[in-house]
Every structure is written in structure tokens, then in C-alpha cells.
């Protein structure tokens with residue numbers, strides 16, 4: 001209950017903007033997760049915090065029997081439309097990953113790309129991930145690292161965001177192998193690997209245009225500011241990315257941790 005207000009805010013915040021534009025910038029992560037997790041025809045697969053359903057749809061295209069769930073109703077609506085356009089069947093649920101209604105051991109494979117890391121209660125969501133995975137089943141999580149480019153971007157945004165509630169876990173702790181081992185190591189045999197997803201834009205302005213119109217956390221923060229303060233946010237944003245200029249483009253390295261596990 002302690003995080004109910006935050007989750008209510010998040011269910012709206014993540015759906016603010018056409019998130020598909022942002023998920024398209026992490027297609028490389030989706031591809032690695034699908035390749036490594038290797039969903040097979042007929043397997044029961046869960047994509048937790050699916051957003052607009054990119055990974056769930058990829059798993060369904062491999063013939064898996066897929067459930068995609070997310071807290072944000074607007075994103076699930078988009079996911080449903082996208083799946084229909086792509087001619088695949090997925091069960092779409094609006095739900096909280098910290099309190100899932102699926103039976104124990106429902107899934108052969110549980111996936112989440114840059115997803116469950118954003119739930120505030122790390123212990124609760126870890127218990128749920130373990131509970132719904134069958135003995136011998138697999139898990140694959142992609143999470144931004146604490147020192148990486150996405151965490152740095154959130155550090156730059158922090159003065160413009162509402163403070164997190166006391167006791168909420170940092171999302172970026174999920175990019176630290178020891179933290180994940182502490183959460184999931186009793187339930188899963190784990191292995192880790194580090195990766196880099198690079199986003200290139202023409203300049204800092206193009207990065208601002210993309211994120212201030214389409215990325216829930218950035219758009220929600222920017223929309224809530226008075227014009228002068230919004231302009232300050234805009235300027236700090238552009239400067240932050242121009243510092244990452246290489247020649248005629250901005251190159252944003254976004255390091256992430258892949259956690260693969262087998263349920264004990």
C-alpha cells in the first residue's frame with residue numbers, strides 16, 4: 001500500500017506520449033533478450049511490464065503462448081492494436097507486477113525489458129517473478145545499469161521530477177548483478193552479461209523532441225513545469241546530450257545488464 005500513490009501516478013505517466021517511438025530505440029535489447037531466452041512454440045511466456053508489447057509480440061511470432069501485462073492501460077491498448085496489425089494472438093492484461101493474479105508456476109519463461117525494474121518494491125516483484133515461473137523454467141531481464149547512460153540521464157532529470165516515496169528501490173539497482181543475486185538468487189540459478197544499447201541523434205534538440213513528446217517520465221515532468229522552468233529543463237537536457245557529441249552526431253551509450261535465470 002505504501003507505494004499505491006506512486007503506482008497510480010506511474011500508470012498514467014508511462015502512457016503519456018506515444019511510447020512506441022521510445023520502445024523502437026531499444027529494439028536491439030528486445031532482439032538480444034529474445035535470442036538468449038529463446039521462447040519456443042507452445043511455451044507459456046509472460047512479458048511483465050510489457051509497455052506497448054514489443055517483446056510479447058516477438059515471442060508470439062515464435063509460436064509461444066504469450067501473456068503481456070502492464071500497469072498502464074493506454075500502453076496495453078496500443079499493444080493490443082499492434083498485435084492485431086502483426087497478426088499474432090497475445091493475452092493482454094492491465095495489472096501490477098508486484099501482485100499478479102497468475103497461478104503459481106504458470107510460465108515456462110518470464111521476460112521483462114527495462115520493465116519490472118521500475119516497480120518500487122523490489123522484494124515484492126521478485127517474489128512474484130519467482131512464484132509464477134515453473135520449476136525448471138527461465139527468466140530473462142534487461143535492466144539499465146546504475147552507472148550507465150540511462151541512469152545518468154535520470155540523474156540530470158532528477159531536479160525536475162517528483163521525489164520518489166520513502167523506501168522505494170532505485171530502478172537502476174536492477175542493473176547491479178549483486179543486487180539481483182540478493183533478490184532472485186535463492187529462487188533461480190543466475191548468469192549475467194553486460195551490454196550497450198547506443199542511441200544516436202543529430203543533436204541534443206532532436207533528443208529533446210523525441211523524449212519530451214514521447215517518453216512518459218520526461219514528457220510528464222516537462223508538461224508540469226511553468227514556462228521558464230520548462231525552458232531551463234530543455235536547456236539542461238540539450239547541454240547534457242551535446243556533451244556526448246561525437247563528430248556530427250550525439251552518441252548516447254545506454255549500458256544494460258542481462259540477467260538470465262533457471263528456476264530451481
Ligand SMILES: C[S@@+](CC[C@H](N)C(=O)[O-])C[C@H]1O[C@@H](n2cnc3c(N)ncnc32)[C@H](O)[C@@H]1O
Pocket residue numbers: 007010011014015023026048049050051052053054055069070071072075095096097098112113114115116118119120
Ligand atoms: C520503460 S517502459 C518498458 C516497456 C517495455 N518492456 C519495452 O521494452 O518497451 C517501463 C514499463 O514498466 C511499466 N510498469 C511500471 N511499474 C509497473 C508495475 N508495478 N507493474 C506493471 N508494469 C509496470 C510501465 O507502465 C512501462 O510500460
